[in-house]
Amino acid sequence: MNITEQLAVTAQSQPEKTAYVFEDKQTSYMELERSVQKFASSLTGMGLKKGDHIALVVGNSPYYVIGLYGALRLGAVVIPINPLYMANEMNYILNDGDVKAVITMDVLLEKFAAIHEQLPGVRNYISCDSGAGSSSLEDHILGPKLHSFTDLVQAGSPGWNPAEWKDDETAIILYTSGTTGKPKGAMLTHRNIYSNAKDVADYLAINGEDRVIAALPMFHVFCLTVALNAPLMNGGTVLILPKFSPSEVFRIAKDHQATVFAGVPTMYNYLLQSGESQGEFANIRLCISGGAAMPVSLLEAFEETFDVQISEGYGLSEASPVTCFNPLDRPRKAGSIGQSILNVENKVVDEFGEELPIGEVGELAVTGPNVMKGYYNLPDETASALKDGWLYTGDMARMDEEGYFYIVDRKKELILVGGYNVYPREVEEVLYAHPNVSEAAVIGVPHPEAGEAVMAFVVSDDSSVTADELAGYCRQHLIGYKVPSEIEFLDELPKNTTGKILRKNLRDQVKQ
Structure with a gap:
């Protein structure tokens, strides 16, 4: 099973259920499934095939959801890229990642026009209409390589049959920002993506009644797994925000009875400082924090102000990303990233890889079905990160007597x-x-x-x-x-x- 097959199953069992809401417009699971199927079939008509690499340079929108699931349905490898990157940053990833096609917004086409001669491997650009009144695609410098996303979805065949692929084949390559040097492409398999979405959904009890706010950027693995794939895994509804805004988070939470919010600590700080009424979060049953350690004072102030529990967790791109969360069936421990989630094991080790006693600080290592297969075209870096089936995270941590982990800091910090x-x-x-x-x-x-x-x-x-x-x-x-x-x-x-x-x-x- 993979996430696109799961989408098809849900669409068959709950066709009218709302899959996502964007700009207050609801889209059902069956509508999403048909768009994904038709888009995937049109990709084959452009000459794209299983195993080809497709860059997804799109912000939070239905374009991202359909583009991601459609490309995966084809059996292509998706490379999400931050749309705010400069042309030279995109140039590096597109060449290093051997990208054959780019899905992007029409307002970003000029970035690609400036570097297209340096991208001989890119054969197709798929433009998503932003409604900003951009010029006609026919007159664009990218010429015959340029296609309309909307036209491809409309022209596709809903009866198209996708190719078969194995669980250990690469589904997504995430380029890590890193602290030094060039970004590295973490290869995540279909099994990695599916297992982490399912295990997160099950661990946090995200179900078909949940309405999850996706305000984090979808090109980032935190949002990809926790706020997009996990709710779609169990028939939930994703409330898509184009970008984070405290006022919009509160509005959509109130208007659409949101039940789950996922964010990084700075988002919680902005929400806390905004001065909005706590009644805006009346239906929120769970807040999820990750991406960085949350200061304990901020966590406690937010929980007291909004009367909601924050489950702090931990993850990294190389682990799809989640490895730990504070469990929901008992009081959370402030300052802790929680315990190992289902099917994932964490441990704290010394410089020789030996597990350390409780309370001692060492490097956090993780193993499970969510751990990447390696870095794209980087065997030495892969060997350094993956040892005897364990991923060495580079984060310093300790574990208490109840199996709760605490991130002390980055090893390099x-x-x-x-x-x-x-x-x-x-x-x-x-x-x-x-x-x-x-x-x-x-x-x-x-x-x-x-x-x-x-x-x-x-x-x-x-x-x-x-x-x-x-x-x-x-x-x-x-x-x-x-x-x-x-x-x-x-x-x-x-x-x-x-x-x-x-x-x-x-x-x-x-x-x-």
């Missing part, structure tokens, strides 16, 4: 101050607990004597707060070598499109 380990998250937790700090990020900077020193970047809604005051506050809660030697105030912290704070950008800023 560790700060060494005079030989002592400082984990940025520990310092950030203290800063977040200060009543006038709304955001904080901590990095290591060179120090002539100690090797490294702790530097903090803070966003505050009170202009009277000083660096000395915050440093004094830290000294009340941290040993001396963990206290930031420098604190800089910013209007906002740099973030990626999922809202994750980018410490790398802050380090680059210090180097300039």
Whole structure:
């Protein structure tokens, strides 16, 4: 079984059930299934076949859902790409990923027009109508390579029969942002994608009555699995937001009786700071947080304000992505990413791969049907990440006596101050607990004597707060070598499109 077969099964059993809502328009499972089937059949008419790589450069919309499931129905390999990437960033992924066709929005065509001569492998561009009044496709520089997404869906055959493929064949290649070097393409199989969506849905009890808000970007694996594939797995409804907006999240939650919201910590911070009434979330039974560690003070403040439980979890692209969640049948543990989900095993190991005793900090390793088959065309990097059936995550963690895991920090983010380990998250937790700090990020900077020193970047809604005051506050809660030697105030912290704070950008800023 794979996710497109599951969609067909649901469409047969519940044809009139709403699969998704976009711009307040409802689309049934059978309508979605027919569009997916017809789009897949039209792809074959363009000469595309099983195993070809298709880039999906589309924001949150029905185009993304139909494009993803349609390409997978064909047996193609989908490569989701952030639509906000610059032309040179897309150029690298399209060439490295051996892409044969690109599905994108009409407003992005000029990006591809600028680099199309550097993309000899791309034979087809499929344009999605944004309604922005763009010029005719016939007059475009991409010429005969250019096709209309809408026309392809309309012209396709609903009776087309897809090719068969095996569970261990690659379905999706996710290019990881990484902290250094070029992005790497994590190859996820049909089994990886299906198993993680099913296990997440079952673990979080996402069912046909749930209406899940998809405000995270769908090109990111967190949204792809938790807010799209998981609800579609069990006949739920996806409430698609083109982009995150606190007011729109509250509106759609109220108007469509949303029951589940998934977001990253910065989203929860924006929602908390928005000042909206907690009544907007009256029907929400569960909030899911991932993508980065949530400060405990933020988690507790949000739960108290909106009277809703947040289940914090953990995942990474290479694991499709989820490996842990706080269980729902008992009180969650603040600061913990929870326990291993169904069919997945996590452990904490030392530098030799030996499992560490309870409470000791080491690298988190994971195994299960969700773990990637490797990095595309990178055998050495694959061998480094996958050892004896275990994926080494690069995250430092510890486990308590009840099997709950706690992320301490990224292995590469560790700060060494005079030989002592400082984990940025520990310092950030203290800063977040200060009543006038709304955001904080901590990095290591060179120090002539100690090797490294702790530097903090803070966003505050009170202009009277000083660096000395915050440093004094830290000294009340941290040993001396963990206290930031420098604190800089910013209007906002740099973030990626999922809202994750980018410490790398802050380090680059210090180097300039």
